[in-house]
Amino acid sequence: xxxxxxxxxxxxxxxxxxxxxxxxxxxxxxxxxxxxxxxxxxxxxxxxxxxxxxxxxxxxxxxxxxxxxxxxxxxxxxxxxxxxxxxxxxxxxxxxxxxxxxxxxxxxxxxxxxxxxxxxxxxxxxxxxxxxxxxxxxxxxxxxxxxxxxxxxxxxxxxxxxxxxxxxxxxxxxxxxxxxxxxxxxxxxxxxxxxxxxxxxxxxxxxxxxxxxxxxxxxxxxxxxxxxxxxxxxxxxxxxxxxxxxxxxxxxxxxxxxxxxxxxxxxxxxxxxxxxxxxxxxxxxxxxxxxxxxxxxxxxxxxxxxxxxxxxxxxxxxxxxxxxxxxxxxxxxxxxxxxx
Amino acid sequence: xxxxxxxxxxxxxxxxxxxxxxxxxxxxxxxxxxxxxxxxxxxxxxxxxxxxxxxxxxxxxxxxxxxxxxxxxxxxxxxxxxxxxxxxxxxxxxxxxxxxxxxxxxxxxxxxxxxxxxxxxxxxxxxxxxxxxxxxxxxxxxxxxxxxxxxxxxxxxxxxxxxxxxxxxxxxxxxxxxxxxxxxxxxxxxxxxxxxxxxxxxxxxxxxxxxxxxxxxxxxxxxxxxxxxxxxxxxxxxxxxxxxxxxxxxxxxxxxxxxxxxxxxxxxxxxxxxxxxxxxxxxxxxxxxxxxxxxxxxxxxxxxxxxxxxxxxxxxxxxxxxxxxxxxxxxxxxxxxxxx
DNA sequence: TTTATTTACGAAACCGGTTTCGTACAAAAA
DNA sequence: TTTTTGTACGAAACCGGTTTCGTAAATAAA
Numbered sequence: 001x002x003x004x005x006x007x008x009x010x011x012x013x014x015x016x017x018x019x020x021x022x023x024x025x026x027x028x029x030x031x032x033x034x035x036x037x038x039x040x041x042x043x044x045x046x047x048x049x050x051x052x053x054x055x056x057x058x059x060x061x062x063x064x065x066x067x068x069x070x071x072x073x074x075x076x077x078x079x080x081x082x083x084x085x086x087x088x089x090x091x092x093x094x095x096x097x098x099x100x101x102x103x104x105x106x107x108x109x110x111x112x113x114x115x116x117x118x119x120x121x122x123x124x125x126x127x128x129x130x131x132x133x134x135x136x137x138x139x140x141x142x143x144x145x146x147x148x149x150x151x152x153x154x155x156x157x158x159x160x161x162x163x164x165x166x167x168x169x170x171x172x173x174x175x176x177x178x179x180x181x182x183x184x185x186x187x188x189x190x191x192x193x194x195x196x197x198x199x200x201x202x203x204x205x206x207x208x209x210x211x212x213x214x215x216x217x218x219x220x221x222x223x224x225x226x227x228x229x230x231x232x233x234x235x236x237x238x239x240x241x242x243x244x245x246x247x248x249x250x251x252x253x254x255x256x257x258x259x260x261x262x263x264x265x266x267x268x269x270x271x272x273x274x275x276x277x278x279x280x281x282x283x284x285x286x287x288x289x290x291x292x293x294x295x296x297x298x299x300x301x302x303x304x305x306x307x308x309x310x311x312x313x314x315x316x317x318x319x320x321x322x323x324x325x326x327x328x329x330x331x332x333x334x335x336x337x338x339x340x
Numbered sequence: 341x342x343x344x345x346x347x348x349x350x351x352x353x354x355x356x357x358x359x360x361x362x363x364x365x366x367x368x369x370x371x372x373x374x375x376x377x378x379x380x381x382x383x384x385x386x387x388x389x390x391x392x393x394x395x396x397x398x399x400x401x402x403x404x405x406x407x408x409x410x411x412x413x414x415x416x417x418x419x420x421x422x423x424x425x426x427x428x429x430x431x432x433x434x435x436x437x438x439x440x441x442x443x444x445x446x447x448x449x450x451x452x453x454x455x456x457x458x459x460x461x462x463x464x465x466x467x468x469x470x471x472x473x474x475x476x477x478x479x480x481x482x483x484x485x486x487x488x489x490x491x492x493x494x495x496x497x498x499x500x501x502x503x504x505x506x507x508x509x510x511x512x513x514x515x516x517x518x519x520x521x522x523x524x525x526x527x528x529x530x531x532x533x534x535x536x537x538x539x540x541x542x543x544x545x546x547x548x549x550x551x552x553x554x555x556x557x558x559x560x561x562x563x564x565x566x567x568x569x570x571x572x573x574x575x576x577x578x579x580x581x582x583x584x585x586x587x588x589x590x591x592x593x594x595x596x597x598x599x600x601x602x603x604x605x606x607x608x609x610x611x612x613x614x615x616x617x618x619x620x621x622x623x624x625x626x627x628x629x630x631x632x633x634x635x636x637x638x639x640x641x642x643x644x645x646x647x648x649x650x651x652x653x654x655x656x657x658x659x660x661x662x663x664x665x666x667x668x669x670x671x672x673x674x675x676x677x678x679x680x
Numbered sequence: 681t682t683t684a685t686t687t688a689c690g691a692a693a694c695c696g697g698t699t700t701c702g703t704a705c706a707a708a709a710a
Numbered sequence: 711t712t713t714t715t716g717t718a719c720g721a722a723a724c725c726g727g728t729t730t731c732g733t734a735a736a737t738a739a740a
Contacts, residue, residue: 007460007485009696020720025698035718052459056405057696059396060725067439075428076421084415088442092449097461099407100440102428109432119392120347121437145347261628283625288601290630349726360690365728375688397726400695 008049016049017041028053059120067097068311069122071113073105073130073154077254078282079300080128083152086304087126094312096123105227107132114138118145124311126304128154131193131227148314148322152307153298157197160324162314164307166331168198171296172205174333175250175278178294180213182340184248184276187215188239190256192225202252202280225256237263240275248339251279257293277338280331292336299329348389356389357381368393399460407437408651409462411453413445413470413494417594418622419640420468423492426644427466434652436463445567447472454478458485464651466644468494471533471567488654488662492647493638497537500664502654504647506671508538511636512545514673515590515618518634520553522680524588524616527555528579530596532565542592542620565596577603580615588679591619597633617678620671632676639669 010028014021019038027034027042034042045051059065070087072080084100091098099122103110110130115138117125125142127149136156142149143161155163179187189206193199203222210217223239225232240249240263251257257279261271269275271291278294279286286293306327314322350368354361359378367374367382374382385391399405410427412420424440431438439462443450450470455478457465465482467489476496482489483501495503519527529546533539547557563579565572580589580603591597597619601611609615611631618634619626626633646667654662 007458007696011696021697022699022721023719026719029698033718038718050455050458052456054400054696055459055461056396056399057725058698060394060400060696060727061698063725065396075415075424076418078416081416081421084440085442088415088440092442097439098441099437100424100428101438102425102432115390116392118347118390119395121395258625258628285598285623285625285629288598288629289625290628290632292630347726351726361727362691362729363689366689369728373688378688394726397695398728400697400726401728403695 007054008051010051010053013042013045013049013051017045063120064123064315065097065121066095067099067122068308068315069099069101069113069117069125071101071103071110071125071127071129073103073128075100075102078284079153079254079298082282082300083128083304083307086301086306087308089301089305090308090312094316096312103130105130105132107134111138114142117142117147122147123315124148124150126150126152126307126311128152129156129196130154131196131199134195148311150307150311150314150322152303154196154198155326162307162310162322162324163326164303164310165198165326165328166298166303167328168201168331169205169208171280171331171333172202172250172252173209174205175294175296176206176209176248177213178333178335178339179248179250179276179278180209180215182248182272182276183246185215185246186218186221186244187248187250188221188223188243190223190225190236190249190251190253190260192227192253192256194224199252206250229259233259233263236260237267240264240267240269243275245274246276247274248276249278251277251281254279254281254283257281257283261289271338272340276340278333286334287336289338291338294336294339295334296331297334298331302329347394348391350391350393353382353385353389353391357385403460404463404655405437405461406435407439407462408648408655409439409441409453409457409465411441411443411450411465411467411469413443413468415440415442418624419493419594419638422622422640423468423644423647426641426646427648429641430645430648430652434656436652443470445470445472447474451478454482457482457487462487463655464488464490466490466492466647466651468492469496469536470494471536471539474535488651490647490651490654490662492643494536494538495666502647502650502662502664503666504643504650505538505666505668506638506643507668508541508671509545509548511620511671511673512542512590512592513549514545515634515636516546516549516588517553518673518675518679519588519590519616519618520549520555522588522612522616523586525555525586526558526561526584527588527590528561528563528583530563530565530576530589530591530593530600532567532593532596534564539592542590546590569599573599573603576600577607580604580607580609583615585614586616587614588616589618591617591621594619594621594623597621597623601629611678612680616680618673626674627676629678631678634676634679635674636671637674638671642669 010024014024027039101113150162152164191199207217260277264271271277281295282300286295350364354364364382367379441453490502492504531539550557600617604611611617621635622640626635
């Protein structure tokens with residue numbers, strides 16, 4: 001902290017060149033006010049001294065930081081990892097920096113993070129909300145401060161901004177319909193949140209498929225996970241033990257899939273003979289699980305990329321206004337051996 | 341961009357309170373120069389107006405940004421995803437912000453990223469170098485500018501700074517020894533880089549185990565992946581086809597494991613009967629692969645956490661000096677069914 | 681009572697850029 | 711020739727904090 005290496009500043013360049021600070025600044029930004037000859041002298045020296053302008057000085061004056069804030073519930077999940085890739089791809093291309101924050105599914109943490117964003121630290125934000133998030137003053141507060149925000153995957157419907165999602169309803173419907181076609185008469189729906197719109201949609205798709213096939217919807221078939229792996233595990237075990245032979249299971253989110261394998265192993269239930277399983281998942285290893293997992297695979301990279309593109313596009317316009325629209329990028333149902 | 345909402349600045353607070361800007365600033369930072377009563381008035385107003393100090397103004401003056409830069413080769417890999425988690429855990433606790441950059445294994449990209457860091461954008465950096473990285477002027481340049489940097493996992497031995505690694509040599513030795521004990525007389529070593537120290541160490545551990553068991557080291561048994569999935573795939577296929585019955589395979593990095601499953605499937609080679617496999621991997625799904633994968637599991641979270649802790653500790657000291665030491669956190673060999 | 685400290689605060693410089701505005705000189709138009 | 715316009719640049723304000731330094735008033739020491 002004491003003494004940072006005496007960095008080369010624009011002032012030094014100016015002195016060295018016998019020019020004023022403003023001239024140097026303009027030359028660097030290729031202003032038409034500066035002659036070609038002077039510009040050349042400046043960029044030559046910039047190269048020679050390896051001048052790196054202080055981004056914070058610039059941010060302070062211009063009020064933008066070329067930085068976007070990304071808020072995720074977690075990162076050790078293929079979906080989010082791939083989404084980051086998508087986000088980074090546009091950030092890199094467009095010269096933006098990305099600050100990453102994890103809410104760990106906590107509403108309070110998410111609030112703190114977004115509150116910090118009110119400081120002007122980021123030009124815009126990309127968020128996939130925590131499962132706990134129900135209120136959303138923290139989000140509207142940002143929007144009111146004219147800090148653009150786009151949701152991806154886990155959105156809040158009520159907020160008027162751009163949202164990038166996948167066809168959750170339809171995907172759950174397809175998955176459920178497949179299970180029914182394959183003979184399941186009881187289908188457990190593993191849910192990780194009772195409030196998230198994404199969960200709601202998936203559940204609705206599931207319900208619709210049941211209805212269309214004259215199967216009664218039974219609340220007891222919804223298995224509500226709570227992020228407490230021990231309890232969740234026992235609950236799942238109990239439910240699977242109680243389930244009828246040939247039941248189906250839909251894991252509405254990736255992390256709920258592996259526990260099913262585990263429980264089945266313990267209960268000596270064979271997949272797919274005794275239990276058929278479909279999971280929303282982006283695991284690369286899905287094809288090599290035992291047995292290979294039938295998945296609803298989300299276009300994670302594309303979703304991240306689309307969200308970032310829309311955000312950046314808004315940032316580049318003079319008056320960015322993010323339309324209140326929902327971009328839907330379709331998931332695909334990849335049938336493997338965990339279903340008959 | 342036009343008009344950001346008129347944010348509340350320290351100047352407004354001062355005017356509102358009838359105090360000077362400096363007094364307000366000091367009150368906020370709990371300076372002893374300010375009376376308790378005044379401090380209270382200030383923090384009350386701060387609360388009331390939801391004042392968020394502009395981080396860039398502060399950074400400009402104080403020369404530090406409470407931000408660390410994290411440079412990774414990729415993110416869609418369990419190891420790095422978990423490492424980010426570890427890093428974030430200390431960043432969150434210590435009030436640091438984390439900027440994420442991906443080199444995508446490109447040396448040029450890595451150079452650009454580090455060059456940007458010379459601007460003072462970050463207080464310190466955490467890096468796991470790209471597989472292409474051989475030269476390292478870009479890293480020493482940072483160090484010379486007194487920007488502390490700690491390596492994790494993929495380190496550069498020659499550079500004198502703190503490095504957090506795992507016991508690569510020993511782990512590879514253990515894995516190889518296990519395969520030999522299980523009867524393998526030919527063992528393929530899947531390598532993803534010929535220059536990275538991490539690869540070198542793993543290879544050495546492999547060689548040592550061979551030697552100890554009077555097995556000859558054959559260069560032809562090293563399968564060099566090139567990040568070109570099609571070619572790599574064909575190469576692996578060729579090598580496996582040529583390999584003797586009961587051969588062993590060591591995937592020196594996670595992403596090389598699944599291709600082995602794939603190729604074995606195509607060649608109708610059974611794991612572990614025809615091919616025994618061990619992979620360096622942090623995949624949660626390893627236990628549920630077909631067959632379950634024997635892994636060298638790295639303490640990814642802990643490594644990220646340790647690296648971040650050391651970095652932050654250095655940043656908090658008046659004269660941060662990162663010792664030229666290597667912190668080794670041990671991996672564990674988890675034996676599953678992909679080995680006999 | 682006088683002098684030395686301490687307490688509590690304000691004025692102003694400063695961080696390193698960007699941007700506005702003013703101007704000298706040259707070239708073009710009247 | 712005079713006026714207008716354009717070109718190329720510099721002075722200085724500005725962004726919003728932090729920090730140094732100075733000082734009036736209150737308190738303690740002499």
